[in-house]
Each structure stands twice: as structure tokens, then as C-alpha cells.
Amino acid sequence: MIGCDDPAEPGKVGLTTAASDEAEFLRRYDAARYEKPSFTVDLVIFTVRDEHLHVLLVKRAEHPFKGCWALPGGFLDPRRDASVDACAARKLIQETGVRTPYLEQLKTYGSRDRDPRGWTATTVYFALMASESVRLLGNQAEASWVGVRGDQVDFELAFDHAQILADAVDRLRSKLEYTHIAVHLLPEEFTLPELQRIYEIILQQPLDKSSFRRRVIQADMLEELTGKQRDGFGRPAQLYRFRDYGRRTFFPRSISRHAR
Amino acid sequence: MIGCDDPAEPGKVGLTTAASDEAEFLRRYDAARYEKPSFTVDLVIFTVRDEHLHVLLVKRAEHPFKGCWALPGGFLDPRRDASVDACAARKLIQETGVRTPYLEQLKTYGSRDRDPRGWTATTVYFALMASESVRLLGNQAEASWVGVRGDQVDFELAFDHAQILADAVDRLRSKLEYTHIAVHLLPEEFTLPELQRIYEIILQQPLDKSSFRRRVIQADMLEELTGKQRDGFGRPAQLYRFRDYGRRTFFPRSISRHAR
DNA sequence: AGCGTATAGTTGCTTTTTACAACTATAAGG
DNA sequence: CCTTATAGTTGTAAAAAGCAACTATACGCT
Numbered sequence: 001m002i003g004c005d006d007p008a009e010p011g012k013v014g015l016t017t018a019a020s021d022e023a024e025f026l027r028r029y030d031a032a033r034y035e036k037p038s039f040t041v042d043l044v045i046f047t048v049r050d051e052h053l054h055v056l057l058v059k060r061a062e063h064p065f066k067g068c069w070a071l072p073g074g075f076l077d078p079r080r081d082a083s084v085d086a087c088a089a090r091k092l093i094q095e096t097g098v099r100t101p102y103l104e105q106l107k108t109y110g111s112r113d114r115d116p117r118g119w120t121a122t123t124v125y126f127a128l129m130a131s132e133s134v135r136l137l138g139n140q141a142e143a144s145w146v147g148v149r150g151d152q153v154d155f156e157l158a159f160d161h162a163q164i165l166a167d168a169v170d171r172l173r174s175k176l177e178y179t180h181i182a183v184h185l186l187p188e189e190f191t192l193p194e195l196q197r198i199y200e201i202i203l204q205q206p207l208d209k210s211s212f213r214r215r216v217i218q219a220d221m222l223e224e225l226t227g228k229q230r231d232g233f234g235r236p237a238q239l240y241r242f243r244d245y246g247r248r249t250f251f252p253r254s255i256s257r258h259a260r
Numbered sequence: 261m262i263g264c265d266d267p268a269e270p271g272k273v274g275l276t277t278a279a280s281d282e283a284e285f286l287r288r289y290d291a292a293r294y295e296k297p298s299f300t301v302d303l304v305i306f307t308v309r310d311e312h313l314h315v316l317l318v319k320r321a322e323h324p325f326k327g328c329w330a331l332p333g334g335f336l337d338p339r340r341d342a343s344v345d346a347c348a349a350r351k352l353i354q355e356t357g358v359r360t361p362y363l364e365q366l367k368t369y370g371s372r373d374r375d376p377r378g379w380t381a382t383t384v385y386f387a388l389m390a391s392e393s394v395r396l397l398g399n400q401a402e403a404s405w406v407g408v409r410g411d412q413v414d415f416e417l418a419f420d421h422a423q424i425l426a427d428a429v430d431r432l433r434s435k436l437e438y439t440h441i442a443v444h445l446l447p448e449e450f451t452l453p454e455l456q457r458i459y460e461i462i463l464q465q466p467l468d469k470s471s472f473r474r475r476v477i478q479a480d481m482l483e484e485l486t487g488k489q490r491d492g493f494g495r496p497a498q499l500y501r502f503r504d505y506g507r508r509t510f511f512p513r514s515i516s517r518h519a520r
Numbered sequence: 521a522g523c524g525t526a527t528a529g530t531t532g533c534t535t536t537t538t539a540c541a542a543c544t545a546t547a548a549g550g
Numbered sequence: 551c552c553t554t555a556t557a558g559t560t561g562t563a564a565a566a567a568g569c570a571a572c573t574a575t576a577c578g579c580t
Contacts, residue, residue, distance in 0.1 A: 035338070036296045036297070036298060036338075037296070037299055037336065037338055038296060039296050039297055039299060039381060076297065078295070078296075078297055078372065078379040081372075082372050083370060083371035083372065084368060084369070084370035084371065086371075105368065108344060108368040108383045109344070110299075110336075110344035111342060111343035111344065111345075111346075112338065112341075112342050112343065113342075118338075119338040121299060121344060121383070123370070123381070123383075178438075191528085192528085192529085193527075193528070193529095208567085208568065208569070209528090209529080210530075210531085210568085210569080210570090211566095211567060211568065211569085213529075213530090214566090214567080215566095215567090232526095232527075233525090233526050233527060233577075234525080234526040234528065234575075234576060234577080235526080235527055235528040235529075235575040235576050236528080236575075236576065237528055237529085238528080238529085451557085452557085452558090453556075453558095468538090468539065468540070469557090469558080470539085470540080470541090470558085470559075470560085471537095471540085473558075473559090474538085491547080492547090492555095492556075493547080493548075493554085493556060494546075494547060494548080494555040494556025494557065495545060495547050495556050495557040495558075496547065496556090496557080497557055498557080
């Protein structure tokens with residue numbers, strides 16, 4: 001079982017260098033430092049491999065939580081990043097090399113005690129990608145795909161990242177119900193049985209083949225690649241490609257349908 | 261038509277006081293100041309009055325966008341606010357005096373150019389409340405309920421607040437479809453025709469009475485107040501109260517139902 | 521060739537849910 | 551005891567989903 005070498009050290013403040021001669025300087029420096037919370041961007045990057053949902057984690061090289069697994073991310077750099085979205089996209093490319101996956105803002109977590117160094121806020125994004133499309137870059141730190149069981153991994157995570165992961169899994173599951181984001185967990189061309197398998201893995205329950213196909217086809221979000229099929233055992237399956245007409249739903253029922 | 265007296269002044273930086281003798285001091289002070297974006301929390305507070313959706317806006321007393329209408333909000337105070345959620349709740353009480361409305365995080369908007377003073381991030385919350393429960397406090401600034409047409413108001417808003425408002429309306433509409441949040445736009449006790457009217461006002465379309473009632477009742481989120489009825493014209497209506505069993509859906513259909 | 525098996529995809533019937541319209545119920549006021 | 555106004559119910563048709571059996575197309579084997 002993997003754990004944290006360095007669990008939280010509350011109270012310890014991470015000012016590494018300080019010109020200690022001028023009290024006034026320090027007072028104002030600290031004021032500037034603490035008038036704003038530290039601001040970071042973290043990523044929950046999902047993929048499906050080996051019949052299981054996986055999330056990308058990195059091993060922390062620095063205190064706090066040194067040696068502990070954590071979500072990839074880090075400080076926003078106001079000089080490089082034109083926006084929070086741009087910062088998230090930059091970090092995603094850094095970690096995975098993937099430029100155009102599904103990337104959506106999840107939520108911002110900010111509080112006085114989520115980091116032992118003091119007040120921090122992190123805006124978390126969640127990303128979906130096909131496992132085939134990724135080459136882990138691990139530029140700075142050891143990075144690895146980790147299987148998700150239920151809504152958590154098998155070991156402790158740094159900071160409040162376990163809660164963040166649980167929220168992200170929750171969002172992923174609920175968005176599966178009314179959007180087509182699952183297609184982003186597959187390569188550009190895929191078959192309906194493959195798509196159904198993604199649903200079954202993430203929702204953790206078997207789905208009915210004919211109902212699934214009816215809904216997906218009727219939503220008219222998939223383009224049939226005429227002539228192209230994927231071979232394997234048994235009858236070859238028809239290949240499809242996702243086409244995005246803005247958001248649409250698989251599911252014809254919503255309260256608006258009560259209109260008369 | 262109401263406008264902004266003071267549209268953006270790009271390039272102007274709001275350093276009001278500066279100890280100008282020590283270049284080194286300024287350099288490090290600025291570094292501390294700009295290594296983090298400014299962090300604010302804004303609120304989109306909705307209510308329904310006079311058969312229309314309204315949002316609470318305040319008139320800005322300071323530059324930039326002085327005199328322009330804006331969403332209420334302001335800087336997070338790391339000393340007072342234990343968390344971003346707590347900051348939002350504090351600001352909500354400041355503006356409206358309401359302690360327990362529906363309050364949910366919407367999204368974080370952050371970029372280099374959304375504020376002429378430089379890099380800022382704002383975490384936006386959206387709140388729902390019954391119009392009866394509010395007494396506008398307008399502690400600092402002129403505050404007013406403003407009617408929302410479609411997904412905007414009739415005049416220009418400060419910063420990127422028009423976009424934020426549009427996103428909030430969008431979220432409100434889509435959550436009406438699969439949650440019960442509309443009950444928070446009514447007093448604690450309400451009738452089904454009143455609830456249906458809220459839906460019709462926000463979704464901007466008439467709904468079928470019997471279908472609406474069937475769905476709402478079957479979701480089993482409402483408690484009938486036996487013996488209590490609200491009078492008016494015609495037959496008096498039964499009063500109900502919302503009971504929250506965690507999130508549940510009006511709507512029986514979702515892809516999970518394909519299970520077999 | 522012909523059969524078994526494995527997966528893809530379709531079809532038809534049943535059940536559930538929704539839409540729609542007509543109906544009943546209960547109040548107020550002349 | 552009408553009319554009007556709003557609340558609430560019921561019955562039926564249409565739509566959607568559940569479910570199971572069916573056909574289709576590949577492979578590999580004898």
C-alpha cells in the first residue's frame with residue numbers, strides 16, 4: 001500500500017528565503033503575500049484502460065506531502081497564462097502531450113486549511129482522453145495511471161485530492177447520463193460496442209444493447225463511417241465518429257417536454 | 261438606457277500608495293503582488309418577482325467601471341474567510357440578510373484582461389431565494405433587483421459580468437430539468453400551481469398541469485401540509501413543503517435505466 | 521463444405537412513462 | 551343557483567424503454 005512519506009505539517013510556513021534585516025520589509029512583504037490566497041490549477045485526467053477507469057497521478061517531489069501521490073497541477077503563472085483555462089490546457093500538454101482532449105472546469109476548492117502552508121485556492125479541471133493517445137511525459141515528477149475503484153484510489157492522496165477525485169468521478173458519471181462526453185475516452189473512430197463498454201465500466205453496471213443503440217443513434221451525434229469496420233472476434237463492428245453539434249442529449253425526456 | 265460612466269481603463273494599475281525610496285523593496289513587493297492573481301468572489305442572486313426572473317445588481321462606487329451595474333461581490337479576505345464557500349455565504353448575508361438560501365458554486369472566471377487593473381480570478385456562486393425573504397441591505401452600494409430578459413439584462417454590465425450572468429441563467433435552466441432547486445425561489449410553504457409558474461417563468465414556456473404534478477409528486481420530494489391551504493380566486497390550493505433527501509430527480513429516465 | 525462459436529446488429533412484443541384533453545371539485549360573487 | 555375562476559383528477563393515445571429472441575458476419579476447426 002502506497003502512502004505519504006510526509007503527511008501534513010500544520011503551522012509550518014513555506015517561506016524559504018527571507019531578507020531578515022528589515023522588519024518593515026517583511027511586514028509589508030507578508031502583507032502582500034497574504035492579502036491574496038495562493039492560486040493553483042489541478043487536473044483530474046481520466047482514461048479507460050484494461051476495462052477500468054484510471055486517473056493520472058504524480059508523486060510529489062516537494063513538501064508538503066512529499067512522496068505522496070497527488071493530482072497533477074501547480075501554480076498559475078500570471079505572466080505565461082492568459083487565463084485559467086489556458087493554464088489548465090498548458091498543464092495538460094505538459095503532463096500528457098495531448099492538445100485537444102475534452103477539458104472542462106470542475107470546481108474551485110479554496111480554504112485556510114487545505115494546505116498546511118496556509119490559505120490556498122485551486123481551480124480543478126477534468127479531462128478525458130483515449131488511453132492510446134497519451135504518452136506520459138512526466139517532465140518534472142513520476143507520473144502514473146492509477147485505477148479508480150468506486151470513486152477513489154487504493155491509497156491516500158495529498159491535500160484534499162481524494163475529495164476532489166470523488167467529485168470528479170461523480171461529475172463524470174452524471175454527465176454520462178445526459179451528454180456524449182464518453183466519446184472522448186475513445187479514439188476518434190470507434191464502434192458502438194466499444195462506446196457501450198465505456199458506459200458500463202464507468203457506471204459499473206451492464207446496459208441493454210438494443211436500448212443503448214437506439215438512444216445513441218437517435219441522438220444523431222454519431223457519423224457512420226461507411227465502408228470502415230473494426231475487426232476482431234466475431235462479426236466486424238461498424239465504425240463511427242463523433243460530430244459535435246453543440247450540446248444535445250441522448251435522452252428525449254426532460255421537463256420541457258411537458259409543454260403544450 | 262443605463263450605461264457605464266467609466267468603461268475600462270487598460271494599462272492603469274491600481275497601486276495607490278508606494279514607498280518609493282527603495283527600488284529593491286518595490287521590486288519584491290511587486291513580485292509578491294503579481295505572483296498571484298487577485299482573487300474575488302461574486303454572486304448571481306436570483307429571485308422571481310412580478311412574473312419575471314430577477315437578478316440582484318449593485319452600482320459600482322469605485323473605478324474601474326464606476327457607476328456601472330455589476331454583480332455583487334468583492335475580494336476574498338483570507339483573515340476572515342475560512343473558505344471560498346464561507347466567503348460567498350458572508351457576502352450573501354451582507355447583501356440580502358438571508359442566511360439559508362440555496363447557494364451553489366457556478367464557475368471560476370480568471371484571465372489577464374477581464375479587469376483593466378490586471379490579472380484577476382473570480383469564483384462565482386449562484387443563489388436562489390424567495391423575493392419575500394429579502395430585505396436589501398445595500399450596505400456599501402446602491403443595490404437593486406433587475407429583470408432578466410432571455411439570459412441578459414437591458415443594459416451593460418461591468419467586467420465580464422454579462423457573460424457570467426448568461427452562464428448562470430443557463431445553469432439555472434438546465435438544473436430545473438433534473439433537480440428541485442426551483443423550490444428555493446418560493447417561500448417555505450407553497451402550492452403546486454405556484455411551483456409550476458416558477459418553472460414556466462424561467463423556462464419561458466407553458467407546461468402541462470397533469471404531467472407536471474405527476475412528476476413532482478412521484479419524485480416524493482414534497483411533503484403535503486395536511487389541512488393547510490392557500491386561498492385566492494377559485495378553489496384553494498394545497499400547501500406543500502420541500503423535504504430534501506439528498507439529490508433526487510423528478511425524471512425517471514436516465515441511461516442507467518438500460519441496465520438488465 | 522459445414523459446423524461451432526463469438527460478436528454485431530435487428531426485430532417484435534410488453535411494459536412503463538408521458539402527452540393531451542376532458543372531466544370533477546371548491547371557492548367567490550352576484 | 552348561476553357564472554367565473556382556479557385546483558386537481560382521470561382516461562386514453564402516443565412515445566419510449568425493457569426484454570428476449572432473432573438474424574448477420576466473421577473465424578477456426580474438422
